[in-house]
Amino acid sequence: MTSTRSATEADAAAIARIYNEGIADRLATFETEPRSPDDIAHILKERTGRWPTVVVERDGTVIAWAGASEYRRRPCYAGVAEFSVYVSRADRGAGAGRAAMEALVAACEQRGLYKLVSRVFPENEASRKLLARVGFREVGTYRRHAKLDGEWRDTVIVERLVGEAAD
Ligand SMILES: CC(C)(COP(=O)(O)OP(=O)(O)OC[C@H]1O[C@@H](n2cnc3c(N)ncnc32)[C@H](O)[C@@H]1OP(=O)(O)O)[C@@H](O)C(=O)NCCC(=O)NCCS
Numbered sequence: 001m002t003s004t005r006s007a008t009e010a011d012a013a014a015i016a017r018i019y020n021e022g023i024a025d026r027l028a029t030f031e032t033e034p035r036s037p038d039d040i041a042h043i044l045k046e047r048t049g050r051w052p053t054v055v056v057e058r059d060g061t062v063i064a065w066a067g068a069s070e071y072r073r074r075p076c077y078a079g080v081a082e083f084s085v086y087v088s089r090a091d092r093g094a095g096a097g098r099a100a101m102e103a104l105v106a107a108c109e110q111r112g113l114y115k116l117v118s119r120v121f122p123e124n125e126a127s128r129k130l131l132a133r134v135g136f137r138e139v140g141t142y143r144r145h146a147k148l149d150g151e152w153r154d155t156v157i158v159e160r161l162v163g164e165a166a167d
Contacts, residue, residue, distance in 0.1 A: 063090075
């Protein structure tokens with residue numbers, strides 16, 4: 001059975017494992033250095049009470065996570081969050097990404113955030129499909145936004161209004 005809940009520091013190792021698979025795949029992020037469970041525990045602690053992280057469990061095992069973080073320091077953007085979503089390699093394509101994003105959007109709404117934004121590599125069909133499915137709009141494409149393994153990569157900007165702003 002699949003369920004979603006807020007992440008706790010006890011999930012740090014599972015979140016790191018799933019994130020590191022996504023980093024290794026080179027299809028999801030410009031990050032190239034794997035994260036340790038301690039790195040993740042530190043991030044979760046810093047975000048507590050302000051930026052939600054959710055996990056998806058199947059039969060008691062964490063198979064996916066999604067998290068929100070600060071978009072910009074400027075006070076006018078305090079209600080805007082960046083987000084990430086990662087599903088364990090073995091569990092992709094079975095609805096866990098969608099469950100994670102639906103739970104994250106609900107958690108962000110509950111905290112009074114009004115917008116989620118991110119960037120997706122154009123080649124990341126699974127992510128683009130998932131995000132369209134859960135109500136994200138593709139705003140446009142940043143050309144040559146950064147280099148990954150020495151190669152320029154474009155990114156597609158995505159946004160979704162939540163809560164009152166979405167009405
Ligand atoms: C992108 C990712 C989060 C999607 O999660 P998922 O659990 O695999 O996706 P879901 O099973 O919830 O599917 C959501 C939608 O995307 C579609 N989809 C999933 N995988 C797909 C693929 N490989 N190609 C095309 N569409 C795909 C599904 O059909 C579904 O659409 P539908 O409801 O119209 O049928 C997951 O594949 C992943 O973790 N990838 C590596 C990390 C990553 O890219 N993260 C996003 C960074 S921006």
